[in-house]
Amino acid sequence: MESILSCTLALLLAPLFPGxxxxxxxxxxxxxxxxxxxxxxxxxxxxxxxxxxxxxSSFVFKMGPTVSFAAAAMPLFFIPLAGLxxxxxxxxxxIVLFYIMGIGRFFTIxxxxxxxxxxxxxxxxxxxxxxxxxxxxxxxxxxxxYRMNGSLSLAEYFHGDKAVSLTGPAGALLLFVIVAxxxxxxxxxxxxxxxxPQTHLELTMIHEVMILDHSGPDLALIELGAFFKLxxxxxxxxxxxxxxxxxxxxxxxxxxxxxxTLVYVAVGVTESTMARFxxxxxxxxxxxxxxxxxxxxxxxxxxxx
Numbered sequence: 001m002e003s004i005l006s007c008t009l010a011l012l013l014a015p016l017f018p019g020x021x022x023x024x025x026x027x028x029x030x031x032x033x034x035x036x037x038x039x040x041x042x043x044x045x046x047x048x049x050x051x052x053x054x055x056x057s058s059f060v061f062k063m064g065p066t067v068s069f070a071a072a073a074m075p076l077f078f079i080p081l082a083g084l085x086x087x088x089x090x091x092x093x094x095i096v097l098f099y100i101m102g103i104g105r106f107f108t109i110x111x112x113x114x115x116x117x118x119x120x121x122x123x124x125x126x127x128x129x130x131x132x133x134x135x136x137x138x139x140x141x142x143x144x145x146y147r148m149n150g151s152l153s154l155a156e157y158f159h160g161d162k163a164v165s166l167t168g169p170a171g172a173l174l175l176f177v178i179v180a181x182x183x184x185x186x187x188x189x190x191x192x193x194x195x196x197p198q199t200h201l202e203l204t205m206i207h208e209v210m211i212l213d214h215s216g217p218d219l220a221l222i223e224l225g226a227f228f229k230l231x232x233x234x235x236x237x238x239x240x241x242x243x244x245x246x247x248x249x250x251x252x253x254x255x256x257x258x259x260x261t262l263v264y265v266a267v268g269v270t271e272s273t274m275a276r277f278x279x280x281x282x283x284x285x286x287x288x289x290x291x292x293x294x295x296x297x298x299x300x301x302x303x304x305x
Contacts, residue, residue, distance in 0.1 A: 002084050002249060003084050003085055003086060003087050004087065006081045006082055006084045006253070007076060007077060007081065007086070007087055009081075010076050010081050010231060010235075011073070011076060011228070013231075013257075014076075014224070014227040014228050014230075014231040015039040015040055015043060015224065015227045016036065016037070016039070016040075017227075017230070017231065017234070017260070017261070017264045018039050018227060018230065018264070019034070019035070019036040019037060019038055019039055020036070020261055020264040020265060020268065021264050021265075021267050021268040021271070022034050022038065022268070023036060023268070024264070024265050024267075024268025024269060024272070025268045025271055025272045028268070028269065028272035028273070029272065039223075039227065042223065043220050043223060043224060046215075046216055046217065046219050046220035046223070047216075047217055047220050049215065049216040049217070050215075050216050050217075051214075051215050051216035051217055051218045051219075052215050052216070054115060054213060056115070056116050057114050057115055057116075057213075058114055060107075060110055060111055060114045061111045061114040061115065061213070062218070063107060063111070064107045064108050064110065064111025064112075064114075064214075064218075064222075065111070065214060065217075065218040065219070065221040065222050065225075066221060067103065067104055067107040068104040068105070068107055068108045068221070068222060068225050069104075069221040069222065069224060069225040069228075070104070070225075071100050071101050071103050071104025071105075071107075071225070072101065072104055072224075072225035072226070072228040072229040072232075073225065073228050074097065074100050074101075075097045075100075075101065075154075075228075075232045076228060076231065076232060076235075078093050078094075078097055078154050078155065079154050079155075079158070079232060079235055079236070079239075080154075080155055080158045080159040080239070081235065081256065082249070082252050082253035082255075082256040082257070083159075083249070083252035083253075083256065084249070084252075085155055085159055086154070086155050086159075089153055089154070089155035089156075090153065091151070091152055091153050092152045092153070093152070093153055093154055093155075094142055094152055094153060094154040094157070095142065095152060097154065098135075098138055098139075098142075101229070102131075102135070104225065105127065105128075105131055108127075108210060108211070108222070109124040109127055109128055109210065111210075111214075112124040112209075112210035112211070112213075115213050117213070119209060119212075120209055120210055120212065120213070122209065123205055123206050123207065123208070123209030123210045124210055126206045126279075127206055127207060127210060129283075130187060130194065130206065130282060130283070130286060131187075131188065133187075133283055133286040133287060133290075134184050134187045134188055134286055134289070136287075136290045137180055137181075137183075137184050137286070137289040137290040137293055138184060140290055140293040140294060140297065141177055141180065141181065141293050143297065144177065144293060144296060144297045144300060145157050145164055147297070147300060148164055148168070148170060148300065149162050149163075149164055150162065157239075158239040163239075164239075164240065165239070165240065165242075166240065166241065170299075170300050173296045173299050173300055174240055174296070176292040176293065176295060176296035177240065177292070177293060177296055178237060178240050178241065179289075179292055180289040180290070180292040180293045180296075181233070181236060181237050181240070181289075182237060182263075182266070183285065183286070183288065183289035183292075184233065184286075184289055185230070185233040185234065185237065185267070186267070186270065187285075187286055187289075188229065188233060189226065189229060189230045189233065190206055190207035190208070191267060191270070191271060192270065192271040192274055192275070192276050193270075193274045193275065193276050193277045193282075193285065194206070194276075194277065194282050194285065194286070195207055195208075195276070196271075196276050199276075234260055234263045234264060234267075235260060237263050238256060238259045238260045238263055241259055241263075242255060242256060242259045
């Protein structure tokens with residue numbers, strides 16, 4: 001029952017934390033910024049509207065938002081939250097989950113291509129290329145965790161006697177992984193310096209250009225799926241930063257969501273202090289995250305002998 005409540009709380013709070021990013025950016029710029037609950041208002045507004053479909057699009061365009069939403073929500077059922085075990089867990093689930101997220105991205109891409117718009121096709125090509133580079137970092141992290149933990153279960157990575165954390169035998173090397181996963185978080189969620197969710201310039205858009213033709217409830221599903229995806233990657237980093245404690249369920253929840261909030265604040269600070277990279281520099285940025293994990297994997301061999 002506690003795991004169900006924890007997962008439900010995560011699903012409900014996912015749209016809240018992007019407001020923390022906006023508030024952080026506004027604070028750095030000495031502005032008031034939008035309300036913290038702005039994303040809830042936006043979702044409610046979109047759900048009240050109707051969806052408009054082009055006569056040139058097919059059923060693939062309608063499937064895209066639903067599949068991407070389901071694929072983004074699925075990992076939250078498998079990741080431990082606030083020191084509690086997840087709802088579901090099995091050996092190899094971590095590989096299945098990342099491929100499920102890949103399926104969600106695939107349907108977002110084909111839905112963009114289904115519009116027959118060269119503009120959206122440009123964004124889809126960029127999305128496919130950059131996500132392919134980020135995938136190398138993700139699976140390098142999974143290989144590293146398998147060597148450290150001996151498991152392929154997301155729950156066992158962050159919950160149990162062999163939980164991967166900074167307090168472990170090779171905890172210092174996880175600093176490389178934390179930095180690399182933060183870079184992947186910015187890449188996979190189309191944040192600065194890879195992409196800017198606030199811009200609509202033709203030559204710089206990646207993710208936003210793929211969803212320009214979606215509207216109403218379909219756009220709400222895409223936005224909500226993006227919130228879930230950002231929450232998952234932030235929770236992944238939070239588990240690496242915050243070792244499991246035994247202060248009780250309430251204290252663990254407060255510590256977990258406190259550290260999680262700091263991750264979102266870090267995203268806001270990054271977007272406030274960095275400019276978006278030129279398109280030709282983005283692949284180098286993403287591959288830098290893979291280099292960090294690869295370096296950590298080599299050093300881990302000496303720590304775990």
